[in-house]
Amino acid sequence: MQGSVKSQVKRALPAYIILLLLVLIASILSDRFRTINNFANIFLQASPLAIASIGQAIILISGGIDLSLGSVVSLSTVIMATLSTVIGSVPAFIIVILTGLAVGALNGFGAAKLKIPTLIITLSVSAIIRGISLLIMNRPGGRISPSLLVLTHTFGPISVSGIISICCYSIIFYVMHYSRTGRYWYALGDNSLHARQSGLAVDRLTVMAYMASSFFAALAGFILSIRIFSGDPIIGDSYSMDSIAASVVGGILLTGGIGTVIGAFAGAMLLSMINNVLNMLGVFAYYQYIIKSLILIIALVVFQLRRGRKK
16 A cells, blocks of 8 residues: 555645745745745635645545535534534534534435435535525624634744644545545545445445545634634635645546545645735735636646546
């Protein structure tokens, strides 16, 4: 398995090289960019997307896609803003996580047992979750318990939430490459029919993958609610696309079975850093969406060409 791990990690290297080049170029162009405060701000902004991208990476590697991820992020911020000052931070956090797991179980059941295409089931569940979020809170508002602001504290260039995201990536990297479940997810993404014929519990693995995705989406929403100190029923709308973009830029193929979760971390940091640089340059927010979409398209083309050459 060691050789396989190395080959998967190599696919993430281009994203880290591009990330390093972007840091060097931006540091040369702007004195404000290379300050410790700015790097701390980048980590703080990137943490929710980085955490959400863990779940999307697991799904993509196992051969699926999760378009409900962004709605789970939004619902999590709404729950925290509604309940954290009423029942306490810990009970509200538990409700957020349990809600995320329930959404993941619903996605997994629809995909595994009902044989609904993952694109359709997750898109449908996304619409339902978004409707629930808007019913609870039809506009941004609410308030987060002040005790949770400790997660926004920084240690040099990195925040507490950034440390949490790095810890999550370290754990999932080990799970994906050195545990039986992780290897089974790779097998599932490589060829689900062969995985089933080999005796793997494909349905259970699918449900577990979607529950993992929604768990990290809920955790990302929890972190995001603390950063914005409120709830927002639509703030996570871009997270589904951004998490896919982060994963693909990080070397994970949409066809499944290839890539590593740490590539998604580089992709998430790269997208967040691009946002940071564009904001410094005064680029309008709508143009940022266009630029990020173009990055996703270019990444897809590049990796598809590389894959074709290897054949």
